[in-house]
Amino acid sequence: MTIFGVALLALCTLIGVFLGDLLGVALGVKANVGGVGLAMILLIAARSWLLARGKLGGGIKLGVEFWSTMYIPIVVAMAAQQNVVAAVRGGPIVLIAATVSLLLCFACVALLGRFGRREPGEAAQVRHGGDVIGGDPAPAQPRPAEKV
Amino acid sequence: MLHMIEHVFVEQSLVAAFAVVGALMLVSNGASRWLTAGRVHGSAIAIVLGLGLAYVAGLYTGGQKGIADLPVFAGIGLMGGAMLRDFAIVATAFEVDVVEARRAGLLGVLALALGTVIPFIVGALTAVAFGYTDAVSITTIGAGAVTYIVGPVTGAALGADSAVMALSIATGVTKAVMVMVGTPLVAKLIGLDNPRSAMAFGGLMGTVSGVAGGLAATDPKLVPYGALTATFHTGIGCLVGPSLFYLTVRAIVG
Numbered sequence: 360m361t362i363f364g365v366a367l368l369a370l371c372t373l374i375g376v377f378l379g380d381l382l383g384v385a386l387g388v389k390a391n392v393g394g395v396g397l398a399m400i401l402l403i404a405a406r407s408w409l410l411a412r413g414k415l416g417g418g419i420k421l422g423v424e425f426w427s428t429m430y431i432p433i434v435v436a437m438a439a440q441q442n443v444v445a446a447v448r449g450g451p452i453v454l455i456a457a458t459v460s461l462l463l464c465f466a467c468v469a470l471l472g473r474f475g476r477r478e479p480g481e482a483a484q485v486r487h488g489g490d491v492i493g494g495d496p497a498p499a500q501p502r503p504a505e506k507v
Numbered sequence: 508m509l510h511m512i513e514h515v516f517v518e519q520s521l522v523a524a525f526a527v528v529g530a531l532m533l534v535s536n537g538a539s540r541w542l543t544a545g546r547v548h549g550s551a552i553a554i555v556l557g558l559g560l561a562y563v564a565g566l567y568t569g570g571q572k573g574i575a576d577l578p579v580f581a582g583i584g585l586m587g588g589a590m591l592r593d594f595a596i597v598a599t600a601f602e603v604d605v606v607e608a609r610r611a612g613l614l615g616v617l618a619l620a621l622g623t624v625i626p627f628i629v630g631a632l633t634a635v636a637f638g639y640t641d642a643v644s645i646t647t648i649g650a651g652a653v654t655y656i657v658g659p660v661t662g663a664a665l666g667a668d669s670a671v672m673a674l675s676i677a678t679g680v681t682k683a684v685m686v687m688v689g690t691p692l693v694a695k696l697i698g699l700d701n702p703r704s705a706m707a708f709g710g711l712m713g714t715v716s717g718v719a720g721g722l723a724a725t726d727p728k729l730v731p732y733g734a735l736t737a738t739f740h741t742g743i744g745c746l747v748g749p750s751l752f753y754l755t756v757r758a759i760v761g
Contacts, residue, residue, distance in 0.1 A: 372597045383742065389660055392742030395593050395715070399600035399735055403608075406601055426598035430730065431550045432528045433595045434723045436587025437716055438557030438687060439531075440575040444565035445673075446681040453674060456633040456652045457681040460626035461689065464711040467621050469697035471614055471711070472704030485702060488602025489728025493550075 364422020371401040428494045513579055520582030528586065531556060551691045551724030558684060596719060596738070599731040604702065608732060611706040615736040618710025623744050626652040626713070627752055630678060635760075642757040644671045648678065649756070650748040654714045655679025657744030664749035683717035690721030699725060702732040709733030713740035 372395075379394020386392060402423070409415040446453075490496050516523045535556060536549035543552075561573025570576030575584030585591065630652025634645045647667040651658030651674065658675030661667075667675075690699070690708075698704050705722065709732065712718050718737040722730045 368594065368598055368601075372594055375597065376593070379742065383745075386746055388742065388746045389664065392746065393739040394742075395596055395738035396735055398593075398597045399603070399731070399738070402597055402600045403603055403605060407605065420601075423598050423601045426595050427601060430595040430599055430719075431553075431723045431727065432525075432532060433587055433591055434716075434719050435531060435550070435553045435557045436524060436528050436583045437592055438554045438587070438720055439528075439561050439564075439580075439583050440573040440587050441558060441561050441684060441716070442565065442571045442680050443558050443562040443573060443684060445571065445677045446684045447562065448677075452633055452637045452648070453677045453681050455636075456626075456630040456648065456678045457685055459633070460629040460652045461682060461685050461712075463625050463629065464622060465689075465693055465697050467618070467625065467711050468699060468704060468708045471618055471621075471707040472698045472701075474614060484602070484604040485607065485728055488599070488604070488731065489726065491602050492599050492723075492730050493727035 360418045361422040361425075362418075364419040364424075365426070366422075367405060367419060368402065368423050368426060371405060372398045374398065375401055424491050424496065427492050428496060430492050431494055516579040517581070521585050522582070524580070524582030524586040527580065527583065548691060548724055550727070554687055554720050554724050558687065592716075592719065596715070596730075596734045599734060602728075603731045603735070607702040608706070608735060611703045611732070614703060615706040615710050618707040619736060619739055619743060622711035622713050622740060623653055623747060625711075626682070627748075631752075631756060639671075640760065642753065642760050643667050645760065646748065646753045646756045647671050647675045649752065650744065651675030651678035652682065653679070653744040653748065654741050655683060656741045657748050660745045661748035661753070665753060679714065683714040683720075686712050686714060686717030687720035687724065690717075691724045694725045699729070702729065705729035705732035706736050709736035710740065713737060713744065715741065 375398020376391060376394035378397045379391040382392040406415065409419065532549065532553050535553035538552050539545060539547055539549035564574040564577055568576040572584055574580045627649040631645045631649030634648035639645050639648065643665045644667060646665060647658060647662035648671060650661035655676050656679070658679050659672055662672040662675055694700065699708055709718050712721070715737050718733045722733045
């Protein structure tokens with residue numbers, strides 16, 4: 360059933376965010392430390408677990424994948440509620456600090472991305488993920504067997 | 508009549524948001540196909556349009572939440588708010604290639620460290636260049652360059668002046684907006700076309716909204732990898748900002 364997928368996603372998110380809060384308290388930080396990242400790892404683990412037991416049904420997949428196809432529209436809605444006026448009015452100090460750190464970080468991406476880079480041979484899963492998140496999933500493709 | 512339509516929009520806020528964003532995506536995909544011959548992603552155009560609408564709405568309402576400050580578009584605030592944003596980001600993990608993500612794990616950690624230190628140093632130096640001399644203000648502005656959440660959290664912890672806090676938040680927001688718009692433009696140049704570099708990108712850029720928007724506009728398949736590292740960024744920044752960074756700055760400026 361589809362709701363099982365949505366519920367699984369919700370459960371992973373709740374547990375992940377809770378763990379992130381705990382981690383924040385443990386470190387004495389007034390913020391959630393990596394809650395969403397932990398939730399992602401939980402979901403990846405849950406998927407491997409279900410897959411290994413042959414319980415990853417179409418309904419569960421639909422429930423989770425629907426939300427990844429909604430990712431881009433949600434990001435557009437997020438963009439529409441940014442405080443752009445503050446960004447534009449920030450003045451030179453804001454502009455300089457933001458631009459210079461951005462340029463340096465872009466340069467670092469170029470540098471780091473080069474380490475241990477292998478030539479294409481792109482995994483089918485990566486491409487399938489792109490189709491789903493792009494909001495245009497191809498009809499049920501057989502997934503290559505995974506080792507986790 | 509108009510009043511009744513408005514009433515429906517207010518009452519059905521989230522449903523109305525789905526319709527509005529759908530229309531925005533439709534227009535953007537059309538513009539992508541007919542105006543740019545598919546060279547610019549429809550999602551990139553939609554994000555820029557969204558930012559543009561947020562600017563116009565911000566000028567009109569004087570609020571901080573862009574178009575979501577208009578009662579008829581309040582649903583956009585829910586749809587694009589932190590709750591559903593995080594929910595959708597977690598969902599993208601379902602598409603992650605585990606082998607690929609594991610291989611880039613160490614790279615992600617390195618990127619996170621650099622992505623916290625570099626913006627902080629740049630922000631702090633800029634603050635010094637503009638005449639700030641006290642450690643609290645310098646640290647707060649530097650932290651704002653990490654992300655717009657790290658800035659105010661650090662500032663609040665150190666008891667920074669509210670004008671400095673505003674400056675710090677504005678720096679972070681500006682960075683997020685620039686990442687959203689700039690990433691598709693530089694993607695090719697910096698080799699951002701595979702899961703590895705997406706993980707480095709997420710760690711370096713930090714700002715979840717910037718990374719989420721930037722990667723969506725560049726190539727959807729990279730989204731989960733970038734998000735995986737980016738979500739640790741704010742937490743780490745909030746950890747070292749008021750502690751390690753502040754102590755270091757205080758030791759230097761006295």
